[in-house]
Amino acid sequence: MTNVDQLAGIVGAPHVLLGDDAEPYLTDWRGRYTGSALAVVRPGTTDEVAEVVKWCAANNVPIVPQGGNTGLCGAATPDTTGTAVVISLGRLNRIRGLDADNDTMEVEAGCILQSVQQAARDAHRLFPLSLGAEGSCTIGGNLATNAGGTQVLRYGNARDLVLGLEVVTPQGEIWNGLRGLRKDNTGYDLRNLYMGSEGTLGIITAATLKLFPLPVAQCTALLALNSVEDAVALLTVARQGFGAALTGFELIAGDCLRLVNHHFPQQRLPFEGESAQLPWYALLELSDSESEEHARERFEAIIGDTLESGLVLDAVIAESISQSKALWHLRESIPLAEKEEGKSIKHDVSVPVSNMARFIETTNAKIQEQHPGIKHVIFGHLGDGNLHYNVTRGERYSEAELLAKQDAIYDIVHRSVFELGGSISAEHGVGQLKRDVLPQFKDPVEMQLMHRIKQALDPQGIMNPGKVLQR
DSSP states (O other): OOHHHHHHHHHOGGGEEOGGGGGGGSBOTTSOOBOOOSEEEOOSSHHHHHHHHHHHHHTTOOEEEESSSOOSSSTTSOOSSSOOEEEEOTTOOOEEEEETTTTEEEEETTSBHHHHHHHHHHTTEEOOOOOTTTTTOBHHHHHHTTOOOTTHHHHOOGGGGEEEEEEEOTTSOEEEEOOOOSOOOSSOOHHHHHTTSTTSSOEEEEEEEEOEEOOSEEEEEEEEESOHHHHHHHHHHHHHHHGGGEEEEEEEEHHHHHHHHHHOTTSOOSOOGGGGGOSEEEEEEEEESSOHHHHHHHHHHHHHHHHHHTSOSEEEEOOSHHHHHHHHHHHHTHHHHHHHTOOOBOOEEEOOGGGHHHHHHHHHHHHHHHSTTOEEEEEEEGGGTEEEEEEEOTTTSOHHHHHHTHHHHHHHHHHHHHHTTOBSOSSSOOTTTSTTTGGGSSOHHHHHHHHHHHHHHOTTOOBSTTSSSOO
16 A cells, blocks of 8 residues: 555555645644645644544654644744655534533634633633634644633633643654643653654643633723833733733834724724824733623723823723723734734843833834834733834835845844843744744753653654654
């Protein structure tokens, strides 16, 4: 039998994709990376994943795990050799069970994040991981990249929302670690090792997720500000006033909102006059477990104080669920509007919140000094120090001219981040995009330990080669 016949014998011929059928799986969401593959294989069970991995190990065939293919760093895209098998986990999309008393839910890796959120909501529970691609990204991909999103401030990253994992090792073994325990001190923390490893150590096939009580009420507001310093001061006020009830705090440059309105004019900006032209905005969300009245009273009192003090220049408070969704839709449409502008140079970085204003000011100045006329697109999760610091070509450069400056701009941004005690990857991962620069910004011993772990768990080097670590 041919290689493809052997794979078809494991998962069924309709689930081994070749040629044109495989094409959608070979280019990343941003259109930045395109590769080739021996085949795209779509197993339907964990046992089938294990058998495909065993076949790959026996034949020394590289493996590229893939979820919803919404990643931004090229981690789920094969190289151009055509020797790898892409294992797409989209058919592993079952919710295996929900334990309301234990506040846990067991789901397979191919479940769409939005479906998991809805299943939790149907049980009057909350699964708080939330991000722009939630209608198409999968839980497996979220965990493989340790996704963040808009509610990290209150609930933490994906790593903080998982109690147990089921993983297929590079040898095709199945580790059943789907324990729904919040306390388990029986050895090394393998769960956290696999999460954030971007498929380089094994394939996550299922997870036991943490659930939380569904909030009784939520309040949302978009606030207009003069500066990033004021946004940081507002964050301090909001933390003191709302405590753990503060679930979202997004920083948005005014140019971002105006870019959304330009490309999607149906999304109207909620401000008029001078307030619509201010340089910075903050999107706040409060989740209350007491009552709608209590939440509203608390929310309006704190925001009212910031307006009176002059810290906030103008405010729009959502009066309904639909208005709240509209405000969040503005924020979530920024990457789509940015894409309409053409290819951009993206950075997913984190710095201490106390250094955020300094980072933006000094980095903007350095870029404009060396590449005048480039346009900044800055937004992100100020509450946890995560900034999406992107640049587009503006009116001065062509797309090709912008991309020719990519390495130089990366260097400016990454060095600014490093000097201020930050990280060059906050929630998108490393993939192949940041692989080669990673050693410049990681402790050498840390890099050695990562290589040793990779060698110990994947001695053949077949798990997503060329991602995260240099070969």
